[in-house]
Amino acid sequence: MKTISISDGRKQFSSVINWAEQNQDDVIVQSRGQSKAVIIPFVDYELLQQARERARKRKAIEELRAIAQRVRAANPDITAEQADQIGIEVTREAVENLVKKGKVVFEG
Secondary structure: OEEEEHHHHHHOHHHHHHHHHHHOOOEEEEEOOEEEEEEOOHHHHHHHHHHHHHHHHHHHHHHHHHHHHHHHHHOOOOOHHHHHHHHHHHHHHHHHHHHHOOOOOOOO
């Protein structure tokens, strides 16, 4: 790992990028001794994005399970299958709304 100041980074931007790529290592960018940003190799960025997406999906699944549990608790007279179906319908509507608003994009 390498640390540079913002002013040095500005002057040597191309060489800093090349160093990060060639060494497959991070460059911490500081201002007045405070870390402000990190330049990372693109392959590491892709891994970071994948990890963020996995975390987002885990959180969404947890939230959906909590909704299904609340539906079951609020409606003890319906079966688990009926509660699951309600959860699926609510989820589908929520996802469709997010797609319409441009907040979710499905690649496929």
